[in-house]
Amino acid sequence: MASLEEQKKAVEFNRESLESTLKRRFFYAPAFELYGGVSGLFDYGPAGCAFQANVVDQWRKHFILEEDMLEVDCTMLTPYEVLKTSGHVDKFSDWMSKDPKTGEIFRADHLVEEVLESRLKGDKQARGLGSEIDGVEEDADKKKRKKKVKQITAVKLDDELVKEYETVLAKIDGYSGEELGELIEKYQIKNPGNGNDLEPPRAFNLMFETAIGPSGQYKGYLRPETAQGQFLNFNKLLDFNNNKIPFASASIGKSFRNEISPRAGLLRVREFLMAEIEHFVDPEDKSHSKFDEVKDIKLKFLPKNVQEAGSTKLQELSVGDAVSSGMVDNQTLGYFIARIYLFLMKIGVDPNRLRFRQHMSNEMAHYACDCWDAELQTSYGWIECVGCADRSAYDLTVHSKKTGEKLVVRQKLDTPKEVVQWELSLTKKLFGPKFRKDAPLVEKYLTNLSQEELESKAKEMGDNGKIVFQIDGMQGDIELDEKFIKIENVKRIHHVREFTPSVIEPSFGIGRIIYAVFEHSFWARPEDSARTVMSFKPTVAPSKVLLVPLSNNKEFEPIIAKISKTLKKEQIPFKVDDSGVSIGKRYARNDELGTPFGITIDFDSVKDDSVTLRERDSTKQVRGSIEQILRAIKEITYEGSTWEKSTSELPEFVSQSE
Numbered sequence: 114m115a116s117l118e119e120q121k122k123a124v125e126f127n128r129e130s131l132e133s134t135l136k137r138r139f140f141y142a143p144a145f146e147l148y149g150g151v152s153g154l155f156d157y158g159p160a161g162c163a164f165q166a167n168v169v170d171q172w173r174k175h176f177i178l179e180e181d182m183l184e185v186d187c188t189m190l191t192p193y194e195v196l197k198t199s200g201h202v203d204k205f206s207d208w209m210s211k212d213p214k215t216g217e218i219f220r221a222d223h224l225v226e227e228v229l230e231s232r233l234k235g236d237k238q239a240r241g242l243g244s245e246i247d248g249v250e251e252d253a254d255k256k257k258r259k260k261k262v263k264q265i266t267a268v269k270l271d272d273e274l275v276k277e278y279e280t281v282l283a284k285i286d287g288y289s290g291e292e293l294g295e296l297i298e299k300y301q302i303k304n305p306g307n308g309n310d311l312e313p314p315r316a317f318n319l320m321f322e323t324a325i326g327p328s329g330q331y332k333g334y335l336r337p338e339t340a341q342g343q344f345l346n347f348n349k350l351l352d353f354n355n356n357k358i359p360f361a362s363a364s365i366g367k368s369f370r371n372e373i374s375p376r377a378g379l380l381r382v383r384e385f386l387m388a389e390i391e392h393f394v395d396p397e398d399k400s401h402s403k404f405d406e407v408k409d410i411k412l413k414f415l416p417k418n419v420q421e422a423g424s425t426k427l428q429e430l431s432v433g434d435a436v437s438s439g440m441v442d443n444q445t446l447g448y449f450i451a452r453i454y455l456f457l458m459k460i461g462v463d464p465n466r467l468r469f470r471q472h473m474s475n476e477m478a479h480y481a482c483d484c485w486d487a488e489l490q491t492s493y494g495w496i497e498c499v500g501c502a503d504r505s506a507y508d509l510t511v512h513s514k515k516t517g518e519k520l521v522v523r524q525k526l527d528t529p530k531e532v533v534q535w536e537l538s539l540t541k542k543l544f545g546p547k548f549r550k551d552a553p554l555v556e557k558y559l560t561n562l563s564q565e566e567l568e569s570k571a572k573e574m575g576d577n578g579k580i581v582f583q584i585d586g587m588q589g590d591i592e593l594d595e596k597f598i599k600i601e602n603v604k605r606i607h608h609v610r611e612f613t614p615s616v617i618e619p620s621f622g623i624g625r626i627i628y629a630v631f632e633h634s635f636w637a638r639p640e641d642s643a644r645t646v647m648s649f650k651p652t653v654a655p656s657k658v659l660l661v662p663l664s665n666n667k668e669f670e671p672i673i674a675k676i677s678k679t680l681k682k683e684q685i686p687f688k689v690d691d692s693g694v695s696i697g698k699r700y701a702r703n704d705e706l707g708t709p710f711g712i713t714i715d716f717d718s719v720k721d722d723s724v725t726l727r728e729r730d731s732t733k734q735v736r737g738s739i740e741q742i743l744r745a746i747k748e749i750t751y752e753g754s755t756w757e758k759s760t761s762e763l764p765e766f767v768s769q770s771e
């Protein structure tokens with residue numbers, strides 16, 4: 114007989130079948146369906162809610178509890194000023210191209226990707242090489258779109274062009290709007306629906322704008338990430354942590370992005386649950402005290418130089434080697450990459466369909482010093498599910514500069530240190546008459562200048578006898594000469610080291626992870642492809658146990674009540690199915706929900722309190738006393754045991770009901 118793993122792979126993965134199961138068992142469904150639905154908005158049903166709650170619970174235990182993180186819950190409504198300062202107002206956008214004749218809008222990078230992929234497919238067909246790209250089935254949405262106009266045409270491409278397309282696809286995440294425009298022009302990419310020309314890509318900001326309060330004057334946004342709230346509470350958290358770093362904050366909550374074209378179910382939506390960590394660390398020492406615990410874990414990496422050379426070949430090496438070779442920038446980043454891997458394994462991600470892809474130089478935010486995405490392979494391709502970036506000191510620095518509030522760590526030095534530094538002195542009595550009500554604003558601007566800025570201003574003063582600058586919220590140039598301000602290079606003895614910490618940020622999209630786990634867990638029994646199974650790990654399965662009486666005979670009621678009471682007391686989620694359908698059907702329904710265990714109550718149970726326990730994937734059954742069976746369930750679900758270990762003493766039970 115084929116092994117369980119072989120059986121799971123015997124029937125080819127079918128996305129339509131998965132989607133129909135998810136819908137039928139109400140894991141999630143389009144929101145506002147009665148009103149026709151809104152793209153990118155989904156409601157979770159009971160099974161989806163329980164699954165999500167279990168994933169979040171695992172996340173909280175794996176990160177917050179195990180790493181002593183400081184959890185915060187910050188507001189989703191965020192004032193304009195905060196997101197202006199963080200750079201989101203100016204830069205948090207994707208590129209869109211419009212068909213001016215029909216008004217249709219395309220996300221430019223996705224369009225280029227789809228068109229080039231379909232041309233490469235056509236080329237493969239023309240060469241008689243089949244049409245699979247990387248062995249992954251093509252996106253059904255894409256298929257539909259293409260079908261509307263024209264099928265993939267088998268056209269052989271020039272060898273050079275194939276290489277060019279492959280290189281562009283390997284680098285697709287890194288192009289600017291202008292570069293995407295050039296690609297659209299160069300490769301004659303049109304509206305796939307009608308062949309119309311498209312306008313050059315324009316930036317579209319992804320944030321949902323709103324007004325806070327009745328006046329409409331106070332502009333705000335729904336947050337696009339949870340990070341900013343964590344940065345703004347830095348001083349309170351540092352104080353809570355007795356002024357010691359490194360430490361990490363963490364937050365779980367909804368974020369909102371007005372995606373240009375939401376698609377692929379839960380993978381690209383407009384409102385989603387995020388779980389984010391901000392780990393604050395000394396920029397001069399990014400080692401991690403627990404690095405040794407993870408250094409031997411082997412992972413599949415896709416480094417930037419490989420992608421920049423137009424390839425997607427993975428490199429398998431240990432986290433220790435990845436850091437010591439300099440491929441991953443520092444130990445803390447490496448530590449989190451490994452911890453992300455361990456978390457994903459805990460909740461049921463297939464290790465063969467996980468890779469860590471490094472951001473290419475042109476893809477990374479200018480302030481970041483290294484960034485890796487945990488990507489999960491699904492029928493939609495490789496999808497970024499967790500981002501893990503070293504954001505350096507950017508966020509704390511910009512918020513500090515804007516608000517005038519220091520967001521720094523102060524450490525007492527064992528040996529005082531002589532430091533040469535730039536200092537400025539202001540003749541404050543002249544500021545009032547010159548700037549009136551704006552005087553405090555100008556003073557704040559000047560006292561917040563960094564060492565580099567002071568150095569350049571000192572040079573400007575030396576060269577021109579004055580400095581010229583502008584301030585947000587004040588009109589025109591401001592000029593100051595030496596009567597107002599002096600900038601000098603002075604020697605000081607420092608007893609305290611003051612620095613802005615770097616931030617390492619693992620950022621999880623819970624919905625994307627959940628969907629990938631759905632795909633990785635889904636299979637159909639080889640003997641009947643309509644009998645589908647969700648092989649969820651017991652820890653994350655929505656319900657752990659199905660209680661099935663042989664029939665709805667009244668004699669079973671006391672024993673059901675007894676087991677139910679114990680399960681409730683033990684806080685083990687369960688369902689009773691005493692419907693009239695056959696036991697086999699009742700099991701099958703719960704296999705679709707991923708319920709790992711079934712307890713069957715029969716006439717022997719009434720006599721001697723014994724029941725049978727069924728394991729979902731193998732459909733194996735054993736018999737034991739209620740106590741023994743519940744112990745086994747508890748051990749496997751919550752204490753890391755296995756079916757083999759926890760049921761080895763119990764006799765096998767051969768059932769006719771499957």
Ligand SMILES: Nc1ncnc2c1ncn2[C@@H]1O[C@H](COP(=O)(O)OP(=O)(O)OP(=O)(O)O)[C@@H](O)[C@H]1O
Nearest residue numbers: 370372380381382385497498499500620621622625
């Ligand atoms: N529209 C979305 N729908 C669902 N999850 C999302 C969405 N956008 C981002 N996420 C999740 O949030 C995580 C962190 O967000 P991040 O800003 O790094 O994503 P991103 O780089 O903008 O993603 P993408 O390039 O796919 O749009 C992602 O790894 C992903 O899991």
